[in-house]
Amino acid sequence: MSVCINHIWEKFSGPLKNFIRKRIPNEQDVDDVLQEVFLKIHANIENLSDDQKMYAWIYRITRNAIADYYRRIEKSVDLLESPEDLAIGHDEDINQNVEIAACLKSMIDSLPEKYKEAVLLTEFQNLTQKELSERMGLSLSGAKSRVQRGREKLKEMLLGCCHLEFDRLGNVIDYKHKSSGCKYC
Numbered sequence: 001m002s003v004c005i006n007h008i009w010e011k012f013s014g015p016l017k018n019f020i021r022k023r024i025p026n027e028q029d030v031d032d033v034l035q036e037v038f039l040k041i042h043a044n045i046e047n048l049s050d051d052q053k054m055y056a057w058i059y060r061i062t063r064n065a066i067a068d069y070y071r072r073i074e075k076s077v078d079l080l081e082s083p084e085d086l087a088i089g090h091d092e093d094i095n096q097n098v099e100i101a102a103c104l105k106s107m108i109d110s111l112p113e114k115y116k117e118a119v120l121l122t123e124f125q126n127l128t129q130k131e132l133s134e135r136m137g138l139s140l141s142g143a144k145s146r147v148q149r150g151r152e153k154l155k156e157m158l159l160g161c162c163h164l165e166f167d168r169l170g171n172v173i174d175y176k177h178k179s180s181g182c183k184y185c
Contacts, residue, residue, distance in 0.1 A: 067167040106184040115150030
């Protein structure tokens with residue numbers, strides 16, 4: 001492969017920095033992640049067999065570096081000693097999971113009442129499905145079915161609204177609205 005790392009830097013450094021900046025709040029961390037991305041590109045460029053796939057390959061490296069950054073943040077937060085320090089974590093507005101959670105709240109609110117209640121009680125108030133069945137006067141299989149249907153309806157709404165990209169741990173690392181007219185987001 002005859003790709004020059006300097007050419008890649010010139011072509012991708014600006015767009016990649018903007019891409020990272022949208023996902024990481026601290027400018028120094030943005031620069032660190034960008035540097036990490038280019039180190040990985042430099043170390044692995046010879047493994048790229050198809051120049052046509054370079055764009056996707058570079059952005060995959062970038063998404064993985066962003067996910068690694070948040071994993072490091074989570075580990076460092078676990079090591080903090082005082083509760084006051086826990087409030088210093090990363091900027092929640094940038095976190096893709098938080099943004100999608102806001103859409104989910106709107107989606108949950110639009111569910112039919114029986115599914116809305118089942119999802120809220122099991123997912124957010126940590127009731128077991130058995131406790132849900134007792135509380136709502138349903139059989140255990142009826143409660144399980146209601147929770148499952150509620151989750152499925154939420155999934156349909158979310159996937160109908162957005163294209164989601166996940167990391168290996170199931171965290172949302174990127175999303176795009178399928179249309180500008182989404183009534184939930």
